[in-house]
Amino acid sequence: MSGASEVVKIVDLEAFRATVVDSFVPLDTSTEAGEFEGSIRRIDLGSVQFSEVVATAHTVRRTPRTIRASDPGYYKVGLQVRGYCVLTQDEREAALTPGDLAIYDTTRPYQLSFDDRFRMLVMMFPRTLLRVPESGIAQLTARKISGRQGLATVVAPFLQGLGRDVFTTTPSVAAHLNEAVLDLLAAAFAEQLQLTDSLPPETRHQAMLFRIHSFIESNLSDPELSVARIAAAHHVSTRQLQKLFEAENSTVSGWIRQRRLEQSRRDLSDPHYSHLPVATIGARWGFTEATHFSRLFKANFGLTPGSFRTE
Known part of the structure; x- marks a missing residue:
């Protein structure tokens, strides 16, 4: 080759x-x-x-x-x-x-x-x-x-x-x-x-x-997405599911949270969604509480969602 x-x-x-x-x-x-x-x-x-x-x-x-x-x-x-x-x-x-x-x-x-x-x-x-x-x-x-x-x-x-x-x-x-x-x-x-x-x-x-x-x-946008639901959909126990992610130095909930944050960040930088409030962007990706979303976003990206959008 x-x-x-x-x-x-x-x-x-x-x-x-x-x-x-x-x-x-x-x-x-x-x-x-x-x-x-x-x-x-x-x-x-x-x-x-x-x-x-x-x-x-x-x-x-x-x-x-x-x-x-x-x-x-x-x-x-x-x-x-x-x-x-x-x-x-x-x-x-x-x-x-x-x-x-x-x-x-x-x-x-x-x-x-x-x-x-x-x-x-x-x-x-x-x-x-x-x-x-x-x-x-x-x-x-x-x-x-x-x-x-x-x-x-x-x-x-x-x-x-x-x-x-x-x-x-x-x-x-x-x-x-x-x-x-x-x-x-x-x-x-x-x-x-x-x-x-x-x-x-x-x-x-x-x-x-x-x-x-x-x-x-x-299913990222579904706020009811859970470890138990994911395990049931794939016919494994919750412990087996957790072990799969542990082998990748991650957790199920941590992986879901990170992907939701990344999708939210993508939407906040997209002009097509500039008319949507920050809280609505978070809710689109399963973050039902605006303050919780803002806190997690800042912890991961160093800025609040509002500050990130206006930069």
């Missing part, structure tokens, strides 16, 4: 062909459209290469000839963000719409067809790093994993958020995202194969934590 620096190119078809090969593995790229426009940017998250591909209609093919040219033994996972894609491998076909995931294997022929402008996020990494048996992944290639079901409801938003922020992060921060990406992908694929119990404990731990974080984010 390439170095840790970001690569951004906006190119014509001939240059795009070369960029695809440089960014991934040898592939044949073609289009029937008269005009072509595309861009690729990538960054290394440790051993995971994270790329964003934005382009107009075209087809890429991994053929026996291109496999002979270079066969590094990677898995690639595509998350469709915008547009439509048809992925073909192992005599299967997956039609991907925004939010859908699919995995494919560079050691065997595959094809991706895009019939219009699209945006896709692609994770590429050595096959040996995915903590799911190769025989299991062989059953999942070119099978759509809906971003609206199971663990994919956590994985897809996480990867989309990563796609918004990761290209401007520092190399040291990017490297730390490696395990998080691999753990989440492994958990999502193991769930599809009903192999979740066979995953390493640390992978199950991270997958559960991400699921819980997502649940909390979706």
Whole structure:
């Protein structure tokens, strides 16, 4: 894989062909459209290469000839963000719409067809790093994993958020995202194969934590959000839930409070909410008492909410 620096190119078809090969593995790229426009940017998250591909209609093919040219033994996972894609491998076909995931294997022929402008996020990494048996992944290639079901409801938003922020992060921060990406992908694929119990404990731990974080984010504005409710929603005891957060040097209530404060700070700096009173902003994020909200905000950010807004 390439170095840790970001690569951004906006190119014509001939240059795009070369960029695809440089960014991934040898592939044949073609289009029937008269005009072509595309861009690729990538960054290394440790051993995971994270790329964003934005382009107009075209087809890429991994053929026996291109496999002979270079066969590094990677898995690639595509998350469709915008547009439509048809992925073909192992005599299967997956039609991907925004939010859908699919995995494919560079050691065997595959094809991706895009019939219009699209945006896709692609994770590429050595096959040996995915903590799911190769025989299991062989059953999942070119099978759509809906971003609206199971663990994919956590994985897809996480990867989309990563796609918004990761290209401007520092190399040291990017490297730390490696395990998080691999753990989440492994958990999502193991769930599809009903192999979740066979995953390493640390992978199950991270997958559960991400699921819980997502649940909390979706319910931050509810002042009745509690440890007991979160535990019940995830079929664990309150003690098990607390232990998950203790392993991250945090507490459930502390994490909820911090996320509410961060969301409140974001809204206080947003001109769209300048007409709302400070107390209303706090209440939007579960702080029902204005004085309590003001005290917590100042303790965390050094200013009262009102002073922060007028700075």
